[in-house]
Amino acid sequence: MDTQMGTHVEKHADKHDAPARVRFAPSPTGYLHLGGLRTALFDWLHARHTGGQFILRIEDTDQSRYNPDSLADLMRGLRWLGLDWDEGPDIGGPHAPYVQSERKALYTEQIQTLLASGHAYRCYATAEELTAMREAQRAQGKPQGYDRRHRFLSDAERAAFEAEGRPSVIRFAAPLEGKTVVNDLIRGEITVESNSVLDPVLVKSDGMPTYHFAVVVDDHFMEITHVLRGEEWISSAPLHQQIFDAFGWEIPTLIHLPVILDPSGKGKMSKRKTVVAGKEYLALVHEFIEAGYLPEAIFNFLTNVGWNFDPEREIFTREEAIERFDIRDINPTAAALPYPKLEWLNGMYIREMTDDELATRLAPSLARELGMREAALREDARLLKLVPLIRERLKLLADGGEWVDWAFKTADEINYADPSLLIGKGLDAAQSAAALAHGRAILEKVEPFTADALQAAFRAGAEEMGLKVGPYLTPFRVAIAGRTVSPPLFESLEILGRTETLARIDNAHTALLDYAAAQA
């Protein structure tokens, strides 16, 4: 940290360096996606950087959209990335509860202030009435929005509606004149005509607050200092500003984060996986978890979209990110996620792991794929021997199975559906079969049955047959792994052992001869 005092260029600390209270306030309507996780990450980074608090608050004022699986998914995603919260629905805190539907009494109490000061009023318009209004506006090419028809009701008119038993909502009475200025830390002043805020609903007819009202009340009472949220909220920021003003409260510092674009670069990222040019792009956090992405990689990746750790360095730890993160450096430009870079990063993190770490991280999904118990797999000697062979070949943990499954099968479970794969480059079926037979003799007698000894013997064998090493080895590779692409051959043979290896060579040899006969 640069803390040179005494020079005239000293960086004076301002309020954005003080311990901040930052909330992540999702609505539990669906599964957490990468855009939401990025917002939470920036919230968390700022809270941790300043030594403040990261608060989780659930915005469930729309009960019709409530999804019971959502909260668990959300918390799982945050925990997976290591974003621990200091206050939240599960752990409570000084401003509990942290679920808006449980805070209804507070909103009901607070709306009285606005009603009394004339900053809010009851509106009795029905849904049908409002729909008709909008249709008429559209037909006339006018801006659509509430026309304040009940803002200036006389006492008699109001009494008539009440007597009728009409349900009502409470609307905000926006200033009719002047301009409203919203200050966004990274975008500067955003100015709109005050009356462009068309008296939105604050309290619905069921008595629940709308988002706009609840967010202001909660941010105030929870003493939130910084609000980081998606760019899609810019247009409602003037309303929030006006509500804060109506209460006479100080608005938190606002930072509207750039939206995350679709991988195609067109429009906001979808909450479901999208396919662009035949490639599938994931969107939900649980999908990334299941696909075998590492939280370290996602953390690193997301941190560098909309903010930049260091122009000359791509890989960094979370501690380093916390140290350097500064909300003032957030970039306001919308961004498409560079997915190929994420894969690269994931591979980088995999390559940094020790054998033991990688084995542990691989075990759960691999055990499932192999039909083994995780504990049994973790103790299986084969796993630890395979890990160094596949480490630099893995992009995702979930790819582990296709690299190592052959080692856990028996000879009869390896099938050669396409025997032509057993043929080495530049050879024909007969030559490859001959190579197999030739190598089989080596495998029978080589001592010890280790990678080094096998390598020496096979190199000599290739020379003996007048073949290049690559084509000579192909039949063996496919014979033991069932694929043309596999971990290094000699180490693989050592893991398999002599007996099992010979069984596979024999099966492959037979398959190849049958194939040659069929061709002839």
Place this chain on the structure above:
RNA sequence: GCCCCCAUCGUCUAGUGGACCAGGACUCAGGCCUUUCAAGCCUGCAACAGGGGUUCGAAUCCCCUUGGGGGUACCA
């Protein structure tokens, strides 16, 4: 339609008036290495949206145009 936000390589970004004929990373192409595939190393392609200003000097400041995005609910 109306309101608002944004604008550097294909993508993520550095750049806050001169150190920039614009730096890094991913992707892509070529090469080296090599038992397959990777990894690693080397080289290369590739951008300041356009037009006006301001200034001795603009990627950087201002204006316009264009393009992209967001919003326009008793959803968040």
